[in-house]
Amino acid sequence: EPWIISFxxxxxxxxxxxxxxxxxxxxxxxxxxxxxxxxxNKTSLLKRLEKADKNN
Structure with missing residues (x-):
């Protein structure tokens, strides 16, 4: 995943x-x-959080 940082x-x-x-x-x-x-990675993170929520 390319991303740019400038300093x-x-x-x-x-x-x-x-x-x-x-x-x-x-x-x-x-x-x-x-x-x-x-x-x-917002979409992936939200899916993981929703999955973790359902497991608790």
Whole structure:
């Protein structure tokens, strides 16, 4: 399943950023990638969740 990820490069002095901002810089691309994978496989995921619901 092909998918595209784009990143913007920029020189950033990490020590000048707050810890929260440093974490955000690393988390944002991960969340974007995860959401993209979920949406790509939405139908399959819904079927699996429905099946799991029926079994419980």
């Amino acid at each position: 913007k490069t920029q020189a950033v002095e990490m020590e000048k950023l707050s810890f929260s901002k440093q974490v955000t810089l690393f988390e944002d691309p991960v969340y974007h990638s995860l959401i993209e994978k979920i949406m790509t």
